[in-house]
Amino acid sequence: MQRVPLFSGFNDKELRRVAELARIVDVPAGTAVTQIGEPGNSFFVIIDGTVAVRTPVGTGAQLHPGEFFGEMSLLDGEPRSATIVATTDLRLLVVDRSHFWRLLDETPDLIRGMLTILSRRVRRLEQTVHAILHGTNPT
Numbered sequence: 001m002q003r004v005p006l007f008s009g010f011n012d013k014e015l016r017r018v019a020e021l022a023r024i025v026d027v028p029a030g031t032a033v034t035q036i037g038e039p040g041n042s043f044f045v046i047i048d049g050t051v052a053v054r055t056p057v058g059t060g061a062q063l064h065p066g067e068f069f070g071e072m073s074l075l076d077g078e079p080r081s082a083t084i085v086a087t088t089d090l091r092l093l094v095v096d097r098s099h100f101w102r103l104l105d106e107t108p109d110l111i112r113g114m115l116t117i118l119s120r121r122v123r124r125l126e127q128t129v130h131a132i133l134h135g136t137n138p139t
């Protein structure tokens with residue numbers, strides 16, 4: 001877990017808490033881990049492997065070890081915003097809805113890390129929309 005950037009500032013107590021509230025799941029390549037429009041009940045951090053993110057605006061980012069997904073449905077209660085497909089075999093750290101808020105309450109650094117990445121994803125999406133509307137790469 002120490003090599004996951006999201007947990008990089010965590011002390012031993014916080015790392016132990018993550019280990020207590022999460023489980024490790026292995027997923028074969030080709031599996032759709034989330035389906036757009038379906039209810040979502042888990043948050044995922046990639047330990048090993050790569051996934052492709054398919055949003056309503058197309059196939060976007062690939063996510064790699066240390067990156068996370070599935071937080072949006074747990075944060076706002078809405079259906080999954082994207083389909084996430086395993087492009088390789090995966091090892092995932094999975095936090096279920098019942099433990100998600102407890103984990104956030106007990107590890108403020110996780111909230112900071114998540115907000116930073118969410119801001120980055122919004123920015124990238126806005127740049128993509130700009131490029132689509134204007135047919136150029138934004139500067």
Ligand code: CMP
Nearest residue numbers: 034040069070071072073080081082121
């Ligand atoms: P959620 O909506 O719960 O399930 C699908 C997940 O895909 C979503 O949470 C995010 O974690 C992830 N996701 C959605 N849109 C993007 C994006 N533009 N870039 C990276 N990840 C995304």
